[in-house]
Amino acid sequence: MYRHSHAVFELLDIDGGHTVGPAEFQATRFLFNIKKGELSQIFKDFDISGDEQLNYKEFRMFTIFCIDRQQRKAKEKLKRQMAKAQAEDEAEDEVEDEPGEEEDEVDFTED
Numbered sequence: 001m002y003r004h005s006h007a008v009f010e011l012l013d014i015d016g017g018h019t020v021g022p023a024e025f026q027a028t029r030f031l032f033n034i035k036k037g038e039l040s041q042i043f044k045d046f047d048i049s050g051d052e053q054l055n056y057k058e059f060r061m062f063t064i065f066c067i068d069r070q071q072r073k074a075k076e077k078l079k080r081q082m083a084k085a086q087a088e089d090e091a092e093d094e095v096e097d098e099p100g101e102e103e104d105e106v107d108f109t110e111d
């Protein structure tokens, strides 16, 4: 997506003014999974010049931010899934290892 950010920018720049305004910016919600309530704050954050338009430079920063965010979310999801899978594996191992092991240890540690 990052490499395509200029294509996305041109797509969103419906009036061809080389900027993306608040109305045009609405479409990014569906591209980047942004909550409706977050959108206007994000727009303000990336409108560095404060002209209520995102030029390509500002828009590119925004796409980088969105891609980072998506990757972070994907990583967190993956981590959770891996932790869950690991916990399940460990639970299985415990059941398998229990018999025998504890009995041996008790004899050595006491006395």
Ligand SMILES: [Ca+2]
Pocket: 047, 048, 049, 050, 051, 052, 053, 054, 055, 058
């Ligand atoms: Ca601007």
